[in-house]
Amino acid sequence: DAGITQSPRHKVTETGTPVTLRCHQTENHRYMYWYRQDPGHGLRLIHYSYGVKDTDKGEVSDGYSVSRSKTEDFLLTLESATSSQTSVYFCAISRDPSYEQYFGPGTRLTVT
Amino acid sequence: KQEVTQIPAALSVPEGENLVLNCSFTDSAIYNLQWFRQDPGKGLTSLLLIQSSQREQTSGRLNASLDKSSGRSTLYIAASQPGDSATYLCAVQSSGDKLTFGTGTRLAVRP
Numbered sequence: 001d002a003g004i005t006q007s008p009r010h011k012v013t014e015t016g017t018p019v020t021l022r023c024h025q026t027e028n029h030r031y032m033y034w035y036r037q038d039p040g041h042g043l044r045l046i047h048y049s050y051g052v053k054d055t056d057k058g059e060v061s062d063g064y065s066v067s068r069s070k071t072e073d074f075l076l077t078l079e080s081a082t083s084s085q086t087s088v089y090f091c092a093i094s095r096d097p098s099y100e101q102y103f104g105p106g107t108r109l110t111v112t
Numbered sequence: 113k114q115e116v117t118q119i120p121a122a123l124s125v126p127e128g129e130n131l132v133l134n135c136s137f138t139d140s141a142i143y144n145l146q147w148f149r150q151d152p153g154k155g156l157t158s159l160l161l162i163q164s165s166q167r168e169q170t171s172g173r174l175n176a177s178l179d180k181s182s183g184r185s186t187l188y189i190a191a192s193q194p195g196d197s198a199t200y201l202c203a204v205q206s207s208g209d210k211l212t213f214g215t216g217t218r219l220a221v222r223p
Contacts, residue, residue, distance in 0.1 A: 102158060106154070
């Protein structure tokens, strides 16, 4: 299995609080991605990174920001969590867009 | 905008049966297509990646085919086993660096 970890694995937070999710890889892959998975919507891309300090928006980026200061870490921040951001968040990595994406175990976030 | 559809949404078969999962996409200008497996409460496991120039890929009992012109891919599972029970997702890369996912087919293989 690709070396990808996500933390925390579960989190419950209140509306309006900031939340940061962390993705850590040991594969030295250039590309990193954040997705959310919701029933009926499948996986949707939030943000992705194509190198240190290089990021771009995905399909559902509103309300989220990201940072990548090191190759191995990609952080997803919800500046002010809302109930609509209750979801399962997955991080993925790939060497290059033409190669496979490998996924982390996911973080289940509940916003009350 | 690329759209990916997987039919059926759920499938139940007896152990030992050969089966086919379907994936269709609306924009045939793709770079590659990837099949994943997801077990309940878990992340996605990559099964097969087919580049746009390829027609099929095989791994063990799995065979994935790609017909770009018709916007279709199939995942063939031979001699299904209860351990194959999971949700199978296809995803296409059609522009930039992003994948577009289907909503999956939930497979149950009965002993």
